[in-house]
Amino acid sequence: MKAEELRKLTDDELKEKVVELKKKLMNLRFQNAVGGLEKPSEIRQTKRDIARILTILRERELQAQSGGK
Template sequence: MDAVDVRAMSDDQLKDELLKLKKEQFNLRFQQASGQLEKTSEFRKVRRTIARIQTVQAERAAQAVQGS
């Protein structure tokens, strides 16, 4: 998911996507611990997408504080 895609999402969509990605991250961690993980690169993708979403959320929160 690109930063452009993340910025186009609404706040509720971002929360839902973040929750989904955190569950996926947990599942990947569990698969790795049990030795079933095939694609280790998925960790990096999920982690970076989570960071993108959190960055956009923080930017929007800062704008809301600055605007009021």
């Protein structure tokens, strides 16, 4: 998921996406513990996607506080 695509979404959509990705991450970790995970790199990518979304939300929050400069 690219930041450019994420920036087009609203705050509410981004928050829903974070919840969805956190559930996915939990399932991936469970599969990894059981030993049935085919692509371990998917865990890293999911964590990065979550961080990317949270960064965009924080940027928007700071921009709103500074008056939208």
